[in-house]
Amino acid sequence: MNGDWLLLGRDGRLSVYLPSDDAALWRAERTPAGPWEAPRRIGGDQELRPGLSVGRGPDGYAHLVAWRPTGTDRSGLVHTTHFRPLLAPLDWQPAGHPNKQGDRTGTPAVAVDAQGRAHVFVRNGGGGMSMVAQKEKGGWDPWRDLKGRGVQEEPAAVTGESGRVEVYAAVTGGIRHWYQEKPGARPVLGEAVDASVRPGSLRALATSAERTTVFFTDADSGELCAWRPGDKPVPLVTAAGPGPVAAVRCVIDGHDCTLVAQRSTDTGRVVFAAYPSEQEVMGAQWTESGPALPADALVSLALDADERLVAATLCPSTGELRLTRRKDEPGLALGPWQAV
Template sequence: MNGDWLLRGRDGRLTVYLPSDDAVLCRAELAPGGAWEAPRRIGGEQRLRPGPAVGQGADGYAHLVAWRPTGNGESGLVHSTHFRPRLAPLDWVPVGHPGKKGDRTGTPAVAVDDRGRAHVFVRTRGGGVSVLAQREKGGWEPWADLGGEDVHEQLTAVTGESGRVELYAAVPGGILHWRQEEPGKQPVRAGGVDVPVQPGTLRALATSAGRTTLFFTDERGELCAWRPGDEPVSLVAAAGPGPVSAVRCDIEGHDCTVLAQRSASGRVAFAAYPTEREPAGAWWTESGPQLPADGTVSVALDEHGEVVAASHAPSTGTLLLTRRKDEPGLALWAWREI
């Protein structure tokens, strides 16, 4: 799943969105902090291609996007909205193809602006990026070409504290950045940075008013943080492959950023540091059982604003959950299967 797949709804309940064969499953808490419902398949029997994406707006609504097969060697994108954890998500609705027709072009990314409009980003056949934005009163704007070249297929999108949408993409030898300059406007190219980045490792987080932080792994295996306008900063050696999951929270009265990643050993590694203060340093602490090679982790805040983490392995279907204890630091309860 492209994006953090453990989300808290507007009623405080947690929901997970899990890829499974040719579908996306969702599960939600029956009550905040309580038992979980059985998995539900989103959109009935609609078959999907691998690599769905999820994003969430300030209203708590989750927006999901995926490719579906439409014919011999062709695919199209579909969209669903999930308004509340205990409600069924809407059926998948076709939203088209950035090149009008053709096969899958890349993994989509989704972010939702302050007006509740989902923005769907995807690489084009030519190696650039296109965006599809919802209209405020229903329907979708036409596809718009944002430019770029040699863009890696996995993008990462984020909504800043300002409510404006931003996009990051890896290219050979660097990172490209787009952002909305004004509410409701199309994102525009906002420069980038030359850095040896490993594709498929990008994850962004809103970290202060008007600023987002991009986390990525460089070619040396270092987990780095970059805020547009500054130089990238090496934070700590990456615990393992793939992107981190990240969330901001209060730890003993301090605004901290918590990172989680499946480590090279297969366990989940956590690190925390004062938000936007990378020179303070961070270090990993491993937790929980060893996960299969396809295991992923996602972090969020629960109904009390405390860190909660989930791990999922599609090969086994196992879903594990842990929460922060009411103790100093980032102490966690034992992982439990749900």
């Protein structure tokens, strides 16, 4: 799974998007903060390959992108839009291939701009970054080669508060950044930073009105680090697990804070750490919550319709989904974890 899979719909209900064998599933709240619907398959019987990517637009619509097999050693990207949690998503529609044809080239990432257009990023067959964007009135623009070399799996796409789309990718010896200079423009290569990046550990978040931050785990030190173009990477806390952190901005005791969460390899429990947004130099500490979870457990964070923090865990091996909500009291106190 690439991106946040716990999302708030425009009608105030939460949805979760789940990879399942050769398909994608979704579940939704029947009422805000109420009981949940049973899982449903997205897009009928169409077979998918591993590597589901999910993004949410400012309009509250969810966009999903995945690879599907199109023949022997052939794959193509497909996309669907989910408008409201209690309505079925649209059918999967072809989005093409960065090299026109061929097999899967990498895990896609998707971000949605201020006009509600999905931008899909994926490594191409030459090891660079390619992108395709939706047209305003339907269909797709041509694929664009954004250049770069040595791009690794699972880039991290993000939409800034300005509505401009950005993407980060681990490359050989560091991280590269692509950004839009103005809304709707072709993303251009921005700054690069030297870093030893643990594979599959990138997660990006809009952390202020003008800037985004990418979180990654340093492969040498094991520290969770934050980087914003124009600055140097800053270590925040020792990473608790191998994959990317979940991240969200929320107000804690009147302060704009960034909250990160991850499954701890040591205890199997979810750990949380919060700090004032873009003030990583202050450091952070992990706090454990909930029961011990299987090693494949995923973690996601979101704010509900009342801007209350919600944390979710999903265990693909068991299908169990658990949620907790922040209590209405000072600090970051969470309620009991509930299976849904």
